[in-house]
Amino acid sequence: MTSFSPLELARPLVTGSFGVSASTHWVASASAQSVLERGGNAFDAAVAAGFVLHIVEPHLNGPGGDLVAMVTRAGAEPLVLCGQGPTPASATIGHFRAEGLDEIPGSGALAAAVPGAVDAWLLLLRDYGTWELEDVLSYAIHYAERGHPLLANAAGVIASVATLFTGSWPTSAEQWLDRGRPPSPGEPVGNGAYGRTLRRLVEEARAAASGRSREARIDAARRAWGAGFVAEAVDRFVRGTRHLHSTGGDHFGVLTGQDMATFEAHLEPAVSIEFREHVVHKAGAWSQGPMLLQSLRILEGYGDDELDLVSERGIHLVAEALKLAAADREVYYGDDLTEPELQHLLSAEYGKTRRDLITETASVEFRPGRASALREPYRPPLRLPSGDLGESAGEPTVRVAGDMRGDTCHVDVIDRFGNAVSATPSGGWLQSSPTIPELGFCLGTRLQMMRLDPASPSALRPGCRPRTTLSPTTVVSDDGLIALGTPGGDQQDQWQLVFLLRVLAAGLGEQHAIELPMFHTTSFPGSFWPRTWEPGGLVVEDRLGAGVLAALEGRGHRLTRAGDWKLGRLSSARRDHRTGILSAAANPRGAQGYAVGR
Numbered sequence: 272m273t274s275f276s277p278l279e280l281a282r283p284l285v286t287g288s289f290g291v292s293a294s295t296h297w298v299a300s301a302s303a304q305s306v307l308e309r310g311g312n313a314f315d316a317a318v319a320a321g322f323v324l325h326i327v328e329p330h331l332n333g334p335g336g337d338l339v340a341m342v343t344r345a346g347a348e349p350l351v352l353c354g355q356g357p358t359p360a361s362a363t364i365g366h367f368r369a370e371g372l373d374e375i376p377g378s379g380a381l382a383a384a385v386p387g388a389v390d391a392w393l394l395l396l397r398d399y400g401t402w403e404l405e406d407v408l409s410y411a412i413h414y415a416e417r418g419h420p421l422l423a424n425a426a427g428v429i430a431s432v433a434t435l436f437t438g439s440w441p442t443s444a445e446q447w448l449d450r451g452r453p454p455s456p457g458e459p460v461g462n463g464a465y466g467r468t469l470r471r472l473v474e475e476a477r478a479a480a481s482g483r484s485r486e487a488r489i490d491a492a493r494r495a496w497g498a499g500f501v502a503e504a505v506d507r508f509v510r511g512t513r514h515l516h517s518t519g520g521d522h523f524g525v526l527t528g529q530d531m532a533t534f535e536a537h538l539e540p541a542v543s544i545e546f547r548e549h550v551v552h553k554a555g556a557w558s559q560g561p562m563l564l565q566s567l568r569i570l571e572g573y574g575d576d577e578l579d580l581v582s583e584r585g586i587h588l589v590a591e592a593l594k595l596a597a598a599d600r601e602v603y604y605g606d607d608l609t610e611p612e613l614q615h616l617l618s619a620e621y622g623k624t625r626r627d628l629i630t631e632t633a634s635v636e637f638r639p640g641r642a643s644a645l646r647e648p649y650r651p652p653l654r655l656p657s658g659d660l661g662e663s664a665g666e667p668t669v670r671v672a673g674d675m676r677g678d679t680c681h682v683d684v685i686d687r688f689g690n691a692v693s694a695t696p697s698g699g700w701l702q703s704s705p706t707i708p709e710l711g712f713c714l715g716t717r718l719q720m721m722r723l724d725p726a727s728p729s730a731l732r733p734g735c736r737p738r739t740t741l742s743p744t745t746v747v748s749d750d751g752l753i754a755l756g757t758p759g760g761d762q763q764d765q766w767q768l769v770f771l772l773r774v775l776a777a778g779l780g781e782q783h784a785i786e787l788p789m790f791h792t793t794s795f796p797g798s799f800w801p802r803t804w805e806p807g808g809l810v811v812e813d814r815l816g817a818g819v820l821a822a823l824e825g826r827g828h829r830l831t832r833a834g835d836w837k838l839g840r841l842s843s844a845r846r847d848h849r850t851g852i853l854s855a856a857a858n859p860r861g862a863q864g865y866a867v868g869r
Contacts (some may be wrong), residue, residue: 282866291855291868292316293842294682295331295758299323300418300865302410303684313408313684314342314399317692322469323413324680324710326462327419327743329701331758332680332716334465335505336698336715338388339554339741341754342399342538345689349552349745350538352694353736355405355532355717355806356392360733361525362489364723367731371521375731377514377800380509380524380704383714384737385427386698387782389496391536396490398538399690404475404489412425415466415711416457422863424499425460429453439515440558440705444742447701464711472496497535500708502528508707509714517800524704526714539749541745542799544617546571547775549748556608559798561617563744565596565762567771568622569629575776580769581787581815583822589772590809591629592827593765596667597795598639602648605728606735612642632825635806638671639793649727651796654804669709679758681742683844685853691844693743693754697764719800740798746771753781757858761798765791766839788812789838791832805829812838 292303295455301321306316317340325334338354359525367375376382396407403764430453436444438450446464447453454460472492479491491676492759495501513521541552542560546567553560570578570594579585597740599616615621626639679697698715706713720737742763743756753774757766766789773784793808809828811820814835824830842857842864855866 273809274495275841276428280786281781282782282857283856283865284780285868287853287869288687288851289325289869290684291680291844291853291866292320292684293844293864293866294320294324295680295840295842295853295864296324296327297863297865298327298414299680299682303408303682304867307684311402312400312688313686313690313692314395315402316684317682317694318400318484319407319410320682320684321388321392321696322408322692322768323414323597324355324682324696325465326411326414328422328680329423329462330425330613330750331700332388332679332696333703333715334700334712335383335386335703336388336696336700337384337386337717337739337741338391338694338696339558339739339743340391340395340692340694341552341743342395342631343453343597343691343745343752343754344749345397349541349747351393351554352395352538353535354387355415355557355736355741356387357734357736357737358384358721359526359530361527362718362731363734364731365523369725371520372518372723374518374720374723374800376516376518376716377719378434378703378716379503379513379514379522381516381522382524382716382718383526383704384717385462385526385530385534386715387534387536388698390493390534393489393493393496394536397486403485404476404492408469408473412466412469412747413467415462418461418572420457421454421460424457424861426454426456426458428702431637435515441704442708443701445708446706462709462711463761466711468501471500475499481571502531503713504707504709505531506634508769512706522712524768525864534630541670542617543667544568549746551771552745552747556613556744557602557606558739558742559604559764560742561604561613562596562600563616564744565599565622566592566768568603568617569595569626570618570772572623572626573840575627575763578772578776580772581819583819585828586790586815586819586823587633587766587826587828588629590633590790592626593792594767594794595625595628595638595640596632598637599642601651601796602639603642604726605739606738608728612646619791633807634857635794636826637804639715651727653724653796654801654803656805662812678760681743681756681758681840681842683756683842684854685752685754685846689752689846691744691745691752691846693756694744695756695758697741697742713866716846720798738798742767746775750849751845751847753843753845754839757839758839762791762838766841768842770843781845781854785839785841785856788814790815791838810838812836828862842866
C-alpha cells in the first residue's frame with residue numbers, strides 16, 4: 272500500500288502482557304506504568320498520570336480545565352466519562368452583550384465553564400480504581416514540590432505571554448516568572464501552590480472520613496474541591512479580579528462557588544458505528560466525537576485500496592469527507608441535539624448522500640446536510656483568517672493578549688486484566704486566565720466554543736455543556752480493543768481518522784500508522800476564538816513528497832506545508848483478546864510522547 276517501510280520507524284511498538292501506558296509526556300507514561308507495577312489497575316494508573324500532566328504540561332491542561340475519557344472495564348461495553356463542566360448560571364448571552372462583547376473571549380475568566388477535570392478523575396478513581404487518593408496523588412505532589420525540567424514548548428508559551436502577565440495578570444507573573452524572567456527550556460519548574468492544594472485534598476479527605484471506606488474518603492475530597500476550600504477560593508478570585516481578556520477589555524468572570532457545588536462528573540453511554548468489522552465508540556454530540564463516526568460512514572463506501580493515505584487520491588477523499596462531517600458538526604452538534612437527529616447523521620443512508628457529493632476536485636464550499644426534515648441547518652459566520660494568529664499545527668499559538676488555538680494532553684492505559692482508559696484532559700492552560708494564587712492554577716476557557724447567537728446549536732445557555740473538541744476513542748472487535756486519542760483541538764478526530772483508516776483498512780501497525788505523514792483540513796470554522804476557516808485549506812507534512820503535494824494542489828487543495836514531522840500527537844494502546852498480548856504506540860514528533868510497558 273505504501274512506500275514508507277515499517278523498518279524505518281522512529282520508535283518501536285511496545286509490547287507485553289502485564290500492562291502498557293502511552294501519553295503525550297514521558298513522565299505521565301512512566302507514572303502510569305509505575306502504578307501498574309505496584310499493583311494498581313488501569314484506572315488508578317490513568318488518574319495518577321492525569322494529575323501529573325497538570326504539572327508537566329501546564330501550558331496544555333490544568334486542574335481548572337475539563338476532561339473526556341473512554342472507560343472500559345474488562346469484558347464490558349465502553350462508557351464515556353464526562354468531565355466537561357457546564358456553563359455557569361450567570362453566563363447568559365444578555366450578560367456578555369451587556370459587557371460590550373460580540374463573541375466569547377478566547378482568554379480570561381469570563382470564558383470559564385465549571386471546572387470538571389478533577390472531579391472526573393476522582394469519580395473514576397472512586398468507582399473503578401483500587402488505590403487510596405494519597406497514593407495516586409503522590410506522583411503529582413512529588414513533581415509539584417520538587418519540580419521537573421520544563422518543556423521547551425512550555426517555556427516558549429510562558430515567554431510569549433510574559434508581557435501580558437507582568438502588565439495585566441500579576442498573579443500569573445508571580446507563579447510563572449522569576450522577577451519578570453520566563454523560565455528557560457529544561458529549567459526545573461514546580462508548582463508549590465498546587466502541591467499544597469493536593470495535599471490539603473488528601474488531608475481533608477482523611478479528616479472528613481476517618482475510619483470509613485476508600486470511596487467515602489474520595490468523596491470527601493470531591494466535596495472539598497467542589498463545595499469546600501477550592502470552590503471558595505475560586506469564588507473569591509473571580510468576584511474580586513477584573514482582568515484583561517483576549518477581546519481587549521477588562522471583565523470580571525461569572526463562575527461561582529455555587530456553580531461548582533452543583534456539578535458532578537458522570538458516566539454515560541457512548542455512541543458508536545461499525546466500520547470494517549470493528550465498533551468505534553465516541554462521546555456524544557456535546558463533543559465533536561460523532562464527526563469521526565460520520566467521516567467513517569462517508570468513507571465506508573470506498574475500497575481499502577482507495578484509502579491509501581500517502582497517495583494523493585486517498586488524502587483527497589479523506590479531506591473531502593472531513594469537510595462534510597465538520598460542516599454538520601458546526602451546524603448541528605450541541606448539548607441538545609436529539610437522539611433521532613444524531614442517529615440520522617450516523618446512518619449508512621445519510622453517509623451515502625454525503626459521499627455522493629465528493630468529486631475529483633477539492634470543495635471550497637461550506638456544505639452541511641439535513642439532520643431532519645424539521646430542522647434547518649444553522650448558518651455560522653464564515654470568517655477568514657486575519658493573519659495575526661499565525662499557523663497552528665496542533666500546538667498553542669499565543670499572542671500577547673493570551674488568545675490561542677488550543678491544544679491539550681492525552682493518556683492511554685491497558686492493564687493485564689483487560690481494563691482500558693483513553694483520556695483527553697484539557698483546558699485551564701496557564702495562559703487561559705490569571706492564576707488563582709492560593710490554588711496554583713487558573714480557570715479554563717471552554718465557553719469560547721459557544722456562540723452569542725440564540726439560533727446556534729452551540730448558543731451560550733446556562734447549565735449546558737459547551738461543545739468540546741476533546742474526543743478520545745475506543746475501538747472494539749472480536750479480536751481485541753484499541754484505546755487512542757490525541758491533542759490538537761479541531762484536528763483531534765481528523766488525525767484519529769487517519770490512524771484508524773491505516774490500522775483498520777490498511778492493516779498497518781499502530782506505531783507505523785502514527786509515524787506516517789499526517790494531514791488535516793482547515794476548511795470549516797474553527798472551534799477556538801476567533802473561529803476562522805480557510806476554504807479548501809489542507810495542512811500537510813512535507814514528507815508526503817513533492818509529487819503527492821503537487822497532485823493535491825492540482826485538485827484544488829490550498830496547501831499549508833507544516834514541515835516534515837509536525838502534525839499529530841497520537842498515542843494508542845491495544846489488547847489482542849486471542850493472545851493476551853498488549854501493545855502501545857506514541858508519537859515521536861517533538862521527542863515528548865512515549866509508550867512504555869512490559
